[in-house]
Amino acid sequence: MVDLSVKLVGNIVLKNPIVIASGIPGTNALKMFVEKGVGAVTTKTVTPEPRRGHPPPNIIRLPYGFINAIGLRNPGIEGFIPELRELVEVARSHGSIVIGSVGAGTVEGYVNVSSRLEENGVDMVELNVSCPTAKDVYSVGMDLKYLVEVVRETKSVLKIPVAVKLTPSYVDMGKVARLVVDAGADVLAAVNTVAPATSLDINTGRPLLGNPEGFGGLSGPAIKPIAIAKVMEIALEVNVPVIGTGGIMDWRDAVEMILAGASAVGVLSAYFTRGFSFIDDILNGLSKYMVEKDYKSIEDFRGKALEYIKKE
Numbered sequence: 001m002v003d004l005s006v007k008l009v010g011n012i013v014l015k016n017p018i019v020i021a022s023g024i025p026g027t028n029a030l031k032m033f034v035e036k037g038v039g040a041v042t043t044k045t046v047t048p049e050p051r052r053g054h055p056p057p058n059i060i061r062l063p064y065g066f067i068n069a070i071g072l073r074n075p076g077i078e079g080f081i082p083e084l085r086e087l088v089e090v091a092r093s094h095g096s097i098v099i100g101s102v103g104a105g106t107v108e109g110y111v112n113v114s115s116r117l118e119e120n121g122v123d124m125v126e127l128n129v130s131c132p133t134a135k136d137v138y139s140v141g142m143d144l145k146y147l148v149e150v151v152r153e154t155k156s157v158l159k160i161p162v163a164v165k166l167t168p169s170y171v172d173m174g175k176v177a178r179l180v181v182d183a184g185a186d187v188l189a190a191v192n193t194v195a196p197a198t199s200l201d202i203n204t205g206r207p208l209l210g211n212p213e214g215f216g217g218l219s220g221p222a223i224k225p226i227a228i229a230k231v232m233e234i235a236l237e238v239n240v241p242v243i244g245t246g247g248i249m250d251w252r253d254a255v256e257m258i259l260a261g262a263s264a265v266g267v268l269s270a271y272f273t274r275g276f277s278f279i280d281d282i283l284n285g286l287s288k289y290m291v292e293k294d295y296k297s298i299e300d301f302r303g304k305a306l307e308y309i310k311k312e
């Protein structure tokens with residue numbers, strides 16, 4: 001028998017390494033994911049006030065993934081709390097973890113939304129400082145001093161663990177990971193979408209996305225090689241759990257991400273292309289792989305790829 005559970009941080013234990021990454025609005029689909037047995041679900045990023053996001057078309061399907069410019073459309077923290085409480089209840093009864101994703105343009109915004117999420121039952125917050133189509137949120141991640149302040153202040157008021165979701169745009173991922181962990185981050189989630197990305201209508205010449213900039217963030221299979229490398233850069237530098245996210249579509253991708261150093265795998269685009277079927281694929285494939293390799297737990301092969309990397 002193999003053990004798919006992951007002791008993430010503190011008393012957070014994932015019953016398996018599948019974490020639904022932030023991006024699904026509302027809580028209906030998240031409840032279904034919980035019922036289907038995933039280890040954790042992450043809420044769509046919640047902001048202090050409601051946001052309308054960008055006009056459609058705001059997600060473009062390509063043969064190798066998606067470009068989105070949703071722009072953090074959400075009902076704001078107070079509007080979200082009633083549904084969040086229901087989600088937390090369903091998750092508790094199924095032994096799944098709820099991660100509350102937070103986005104804001106100010107330190108107070110991160111602190112207040114995080115506190116409200118904690119008061120209403122989430123197991124961990126994830127600071128989204130990397131959404132490329134919400135300028136205020138993205139600029140927090142780009143200003144490293146400000147980023148450190150956001151992490152430190154949020155950490156100082158919360159009892160539950162704090163994760164930070166990083167953009168793959170950092171040239172020196174290891175350095176940023178070190179800064180964020182030194183500021184108090186308990187967990188890192190990497191990566192958010194790769195940006196800027198766009199796609200043009202060759203008849204009109206216009207960008208297909210409806211937002212004024214015409215740029216969005218790329219997700220899905222196209223970004224997996226980048227996500228794997230960024231997770232390796234993080235894992236070579238810091239020793240905190242990483243939720244490895246980006247282009248995980250099946251069990252082989254999940255194995256690769258764990259070999260890169262991730263403790264859990266974040267998945268979103270696979271849901272848009274495969275519905276819920278990726279869950280059994282990943283869980284069954286992972287179990288079979290582990291039996292074949294004689295690995296008893298995820299920890300037995302996590303980060304194995306790092307042994308082959310020679311740091312200069």
Ligand SMILES: Cc1cc2nc3c(=O)[nH]c(=O)nc-3n(C[C@H](O)[C@H](O)[C@H](O)COP(=O)(O)O)c2cc1C
Pocket residue numbers: 021022023024044045059066068070072101128131165191192193218219220221223245246247248266267268269270
């Ligand atoms: C439609 C869509 C909406 C997203 N919304 C959020 C969000 O609200 N907050 C966030 O941190 N990441 C968001 N993301 C990024 C995903 O959580 C994830 O980091 C990225 O899509 C890469 O994973 P994937 O290839 O499995 O989709 C969104 C991605 C997509 C495609």
